[in-house]
Amino acid sequence: MRAAVPADGDAIAALLHEAFASYDGKLQPRPGALSETGPGIAAALVKGAGSVAEAGGLLVGSVLWHPEGEGFYLGRLAVRPGWRRRGIARALVGSVIAAAQGARVRQVTLNVRILLPDNIAFFESMGFAPIAARAHPGMDHPTYYVMIRSLD
Ligand SMILES: CC(C)(COP(=O)(O)OP(=O)(O)OC[C@H]1O[C@@H](n2cnc3c(N)ncnc32)[C@H](O)[C@@H]1OP(=O)(O)O)[C@@H](O)C(=O)NCCC(=O)NCCS
16 A cells, blocks of 8 residues: 555546446436546645555555545545455555544544445444435435544
């Protein structure tokens, strides 16, 4: 695992498209990760930071974060389908928590779809707890939880 750099933008965007492909047509609204572009990711890495997991020269995992409120916001967590259930996401999330602790911020926040209970359980196992259920713009019912891991 290493720090992501803006030059990783295209590879991270391709990884996100592959990792989120199974949600296309199933989640409303469509996940924003499916519309990410290399330049968009590169710009996010200039404003914030990220980690990538590599295996044999192939990018197999990614996560991005940026300062928000009293802490960091974690997003774009993805692991390539053939590389799942090996602890890569756990290590990537761990890198965000370590960066947040190093920066002495109070919390890490993320959004997770209510329709993805496995993801919710994964984040709970990493110390995150839901604090609110919210609706994406244009939706008439809650579609995601805001989850927070406090670092106090
Ligand atoms: C969610 C995702 C990032 C998990 O990546 P991963 O590398 O497979 O996760 P890990 O191997 O680190 O999993 C750690 C633990 O989380 C839990 N977990 C992860 N994925 C799970 C699943 N599909 N079902 C049940 N439990 C799961 C397990 O407890 C697992 O530990 P175990 O394998 O020892 O039982 C990956 O499935 C993915 O890229 N999904 C598509 C994109 C996505 O949903 N991103 C997150 C948006 S909020």
